[in-house]
Amino acid sequence: MATLPTAPSSSIFEIAYRKLKDSVSSAHADAFQSTPFEEVWAAAEEIEKAHEARGNLRNMRRIAPFLKGLQNYSKVIEVLCNGTPYMPWIWLADQYTSIFDKLLDAYRQIAEVMPQFGRLQTAFSNDPNFQVVLGLVYSDILDFHRRAYKFFARRSFHLFFDSMWKSFEYRFNGILKDFARHRDLVMREVVTIDVVEARELRIKSQQELEQQERKTQDYYLHDSISWLKVPDEQYDDELDRLADMRQEGTCEWVFRNPLFQSWKNDAHSDAILWVKGIPGAGKTILSTHVIRQMKEEGRFTTAYHLCNSYTTGKHLLGELMRGVIVQLLRVNLDLAPYIFENYANKALAPSAARVKGLMEKLVQTIPSIRIIVDGLDEYPLSDQRTILHELLLLSKVPGAQCRILFSNRESENINKRLNGRPTISLRDQDVDLKKDIGLYVHAELDSSRGDFGNDLIDRIERQIVAKADGMFLWVRLIMQSLKECHSPQELVESVNTLPEGLDKAYKRILDDLKSRSSDKSIRILQWIACSFRIMKVHEIKDGVVLQMSGAMLNEHTKLVDSFWEHCKPLIEKGPKNTIDFVHYSAKEYVLHETSGPFLDFSEAHYGLALSCLNYMNSSYCFINSAVSNQALELRVLKGYHGLHHYANEFWFQHLLQYAKAGDPVEDEELDEPLGEIREFWxxxxxxxxxxxxxxxxxxxxxxxxxxxxxxxxxxxxxxxxxxxxxxxxxxxxxxxxxxxxxxKNDELRYDPTHFSDISQRYQHIVRTLMDCPVNTPPEGTHPQELYTFKQTYLDSAFICRYRECPRYSDGFKTPENRDNHEMIHTKPLRCADPNCEFFARGFTSKTGLLKHNLKYHRSPEEEEPPAFEPRKAPELPPVAPPAPEPAAALPLVPPLPVPPLHHEVPESVPNYGYQEEREKLASPRRRVSRAQKGLKVHNCDLCTKIFTRAEGLRRHKLSHGDPKYPCLWDDCGRSFFRPDLLERHQQQHEIKASPAGKAIDQESN
Known part of the structure; x- marks a missing residue:
């Protein structure tokens, strides 16, 4: 007995149709609703005629079974709904032959598994169970249309279609399976239709499809991000830290600003907006608030880049572009297959040229992109020029909707590029900034009201806001001195003598440092100003001690944890136990001539190089067989190797920076540590x-x-x-x-020094100590020592094992966090077929992948042609010579002598009947042109050449202009008319530059 449906079939139709309608734009939804079936047939015929006129006729008959099936199907279900909405995908794909073929083939496959509705209409149209199954078929059809709509509704869909369609094929195959299953249900007799079974099978199928799609999508996304080499968690961490510094209620004025509203919402306004202001005016906090709000709003695809001064050795334009692409990709996951197939899975390096080309394609297809770049003035001048040039070009890409906001100080480079563009100057926002500063000061002094009373604090607040001159940073600096006041008189005197402006505030702080602890203060600031990354407290604590010739770390020389606090408020403690300047302008001031300079750049790198060399020489104990493992554990536990990660990575960079300085100091003190470190080779x-x-x-x-x-x-x-x-x-x-x-094994094998062995030994000891319970410390140590060690080093104990990663010298809290992070670096080369078992496993070499694809996944172009057999000329039947006329009998005579052979051809030869036929076969057939046949041809109006196809003429005309696509390889200089020719040419460079290519060149030589 058939199971009765648990819900009316009309609801299935309604849900499926509503799901499709909600996924399309309102304009398209109205157009689909009003499109009669006859127009679909007419459109198909019109497209076929258009293709015939262009000379690239496609097999449009492939779509006919599908349309006929739908026509019969609509007659069956017209009682329950108004018919199936027909989608004009064909018009969209018409101009792109390969896409058009794939779409027609998809409709052909759907038609092959569609039930025969025509002959079932009379028998079963009123059966409720039968109608439920029809509803499931309807859901299948609309599921395909809904997903196809996502392809063709995207801007510049033809750029990404091939890759996106490949990732869709698994889902499409699932839809075909559902079609086949529901067809089988429909073709049964009505009494045997089990609707519950049909629904359960559909739910199970959908769950399996979604699970596989998520898994495949994760692989695509992971490999794409890995190729871009961006540990994107660092962006979000810094954004959250800066956003949390904002005082509640501040920065809201920017969303009411007409220039900002125009940049954000008006697609016809200038694509560039410049927010400029003096140092310390709160530009970065304003930028982070804008970024957060726009991300939460969700109307735009928002990406950002926060510049910082730790830039030595980095390709800053590439870093910015790659970071932005990752953010765009995380919001547009359907583009990951394109990056995977065309970049990540080809084992190509993410060069500046490739990343730039990818960025241009993305901004053409992703609508409503908003990019915020903060602090560009912190980058070197050459990088400022390059980044500005490229981003301004990006905003002009044809068809793109990319709008960029710059937030930074004025500089000669930036002014030259951005003057004349819409500009919000914070100097002109005096009322709004005073209000925001008032909110900040009120919150900071609120805890003092109980000690000094409301009247005095209110008066102090007004004085501070008036003297701040729009600078949040100035307020932060002077707040430290106000917190040290312990009487109303001290508070009033401190406010009355506040320095004016940032430079005077910095000068007062530095003068105070000189008077209290000059040498140690200078070494602390040298580490913060000239290190290659943000330093941790324990690293600077050790570095300051080792910054003298022959210095060693032991229980007598180790500094206390509060060694740096006398440098407040010029420096401050940050997240993960780090120390940095309170603002970039403070770093600038101590290195600038305005302060003396307070720090000499050459001397600073000399001191840091000496400190790192002293540490590296002390690490010889890790490879000294005379030192026991227990002794090493004790040294690490007591904190004598806290500088290891930094010194191991950057000791030579500091030495090189010192050597490059324009006026290096005397370097006799470096001779001894350089001689000692030679022993590590x-x-x-x-x-x-x-x-x-x-x-x-x-x-x-x-x-x-x-x-x-x-x-x-x-x-x-x-x-x-x-x-x-x-x-x-x-x-x-x-x-x-x-x-x-x-x-890591390769690192140990190929390292010309023992530094990798030392690092591995150090890491092993650190992990052993981290795994050790506090109540059972190593022999000879106290539980408190183990607890202190864990509290100090836990945040960065486990470093990333990929050398190019910033986390190679600044690790993670646990091995699990480290392993999860390293997944973005681990990028196997995958089989192109997501259904292949080798897709998830991947290959470690390009050669292995090529062999696999050649064996199991050959493309039609790679298939070996059949063995060539020369065409044989037709054999003509022998023609008998004409019978001789009878003649009178002659007397026998001796045979004539055979004449000698000559090369000359006789004037006449006997005609035996087949000579003319042979001449016809031997002579080439004359080709009759299309024009002589009366067929359409395409004439070039710039020369005399004629083409049979419009596409051939279009490509030929490119050769009459200047080549627009130059090769970016050094010492090449060639240019090309088409991007595909350039890509093919550059692949030859890459092959020649690879080890395999070099081996071939050597063999050929």
């Missing part, structure tokens, strides 16, 4: 670099150019050659396909 310095093969042939020359400043010290120069070559070797694109353990 496995061979003579410089030999190891020659054993490391780099994929990029220009890298070795660039490294040598960097080391020219050390030419007067050959040993240090050769050390640098080994160090920089080894670092480049580990950060190559080929390394990103390896698991962390394999990569």
């Amino acid at each position: 496995k061979q003579e310095p410089g030999i190891g670099a020659g054993n490391l093969k780099l994929d990029d042939t220009t890298s070795a020359d660039k490294i040598k150019t960097q080391l020219e400043a050390l030419a007067s010290t050959p040993v240090a120069q050769n050390m640098g050659l080994d160090i920089l070559t080894f670092q480049k070797f580990l950060s190559q694109e080929s390394s990103s396909h390896q698991a962390p353990t394999n990569l």
Whole structure:
């Protein structure tokens, strides 16, 4: 007995139709509703005629079974709904032949599994169970249409169609399976239709499809982000930290500003907005609030980049572009297959040219992009120029809706580029800024009202707001001095003598530091101002001690934890136990001539190099067989190796920066530590670099150019050659396909020094101590010592094992956090078919992937052609010579002598009947042109060439202009008329630059 439906079939139709209608725009929904079935047939015929006129006729008959099936289907269900909405995908795909073919083929496959509605209409149209199954078929049809709509509704869909369609094929195959299952249900007799079974099977099928889609999408996203080499968690952490610094109620005025509203909402206004202001005016806090609000609003695809001054050794434009692309990708997950297929899975390096080209494609297809760039003035001048140039070009990409907000101080470069663009100057927002500063001061002094009374605090607040001159930072600096006042008189006197402006505020703080602890204060500020990343408290604590010749860390020389607090409020403690300047302008001031300069750049790097060298020499104990493991654990536990991660990564960079300084100081003190560190080399310095093969042939020359400043010290120069070559070797694109353990093994094997062995030993001891319970510390130590060690080093104990990552010297709290992070670096090369078992497993080399694809997933172009057999000429039947006329009998005579052979052709030869036929076969057939046949041709109006297809003429005309696509490889200089030719040409460069290509060149030579 058939199970009765638990819900009316009309609800199934309504839900399916509503789901589709909600996914399309209102304009399209109205158009679909009013499109009669006859117009669909007419459109198909019209497109077929258009293709015939263009000379690229497609097989439009593939769609006929589908349309006939729908026509019969609509007659069956017209009682329950008004018919199926027909989608004009064909018009959209008409101009793109490959897309058009795939779409027609999809409709053909759907038609093959559609039930035969025509002959079932009379028998079963009134059966309720039968109508439920029809509803499931209806859901299948609309599910395909809804998902197809996402493809064709996207701007510039033709750029991404191939990759996106491949990722959709799994879902499409699932839809076909549902069709086939529901067809089988419909074709049964009515009494056997089990509606509950049909629904359960559909739910199960949908769940399996969604699970597989999520899994495949995760792979695409992971590999794309890994290719871009962006640990994007760092962006969100910094954004949250800065956003939390905002005082509640401040910065709201910007959303009422007409220029901001126009930039945000008006697609016809200028795509650029510049928010400028003096140092300390709160631009960064304003930017972070704008970013957060726009992300929460959700109307736009919002991306951002927060610049900072820790930029040495970075390609800043590439870093910015890659970071923005990752943010765009996380909001538009359907674009991940395109990046995966065209970039990530080809084992190509994310060069500036590739990233720039990808960015241009993304802004063409993603609607309503808003990018906020804060603090560009903190970057070097050359990078400011490059970034401004490229981002301004990006805002002008044809068809793009990309709008960019810059928030920064004025500078010569920035003014030159942005003057004349819509500008919000914070100087002109005096009323709004005073109100915001008043809110901040009121919150800061609220706790003092109980001690000094409301009247005095209200008066102090008004004085501070009036003197602030729009500078939040100035208020933060002077608040420290006000908190040290313990009487009303002290408070009034302190406010009356407040310095005017940031420079005077900084000068007062530095003068106070000189008077109290000059030498130690200078060393602390040197570490913060000239380090290559933000430093942690325990690192600076050790670095300050080691910044003297022959210095060592022990229980007598270790500083107390509060060693830095006398430098407040110029520096402050940040997240994860870090220390940094209160503002970038403070770092600028101590290094600028305005302050003296208070810190000399060359001396600072000299001091940091000396400190790192002293530490590295002290780490020899990790490879000294005479030192027991218990002794090493004790040294690590007592904090004598807290500088290890930083010194191991950057000791040579500080030495190189010191050598590059325009006026280096005397360096006799460096001779001894440089001589000691020579003992860490496995061979003579410089030999190891020659054993490391780099994929990029220009890298070795660039490294040598960097080391020219050390030419007067050959040993240090050769050390640098080994160090920089080894670092480049580990950060190559080929390394990103390896698991962390394999990569670490390569590091130990190829390192020209013992530094990798030392780091591995140190990491092992740290993990042992972290895993040790506090109540059972190592022998000879106290539980409190183990507890202090964990509290100090826990935030960054486990470093990332990929050399190019910033977290290589600034680790994670747990091994699990580290392992999760490293997943963004682990990028196996995957099979192109998501259904293949090797898709998830992947390959570690491009060769392995190519062999797999050649064996199991050959494309039609890669299929081997059939063996060639030469065409045989037709054999003509032998023609008998004409019978001789009878003649009178002649007497026998002796045979005539055979004449000698001559090369001359006789004037006449006997005609045996088949000579003319042979001549016809031997002579080439004359080709009759299309014009002579009366067919359409395409004439070039710039030359005499004629083409049979319009596409051929269009591509030919490109050769009459200047080539627009130059090759970016060094020493090439070629340019091309089409991007596909440029891509093919650059692939040849990449093949030649690869190890395999070099081997081929050597063999050919």
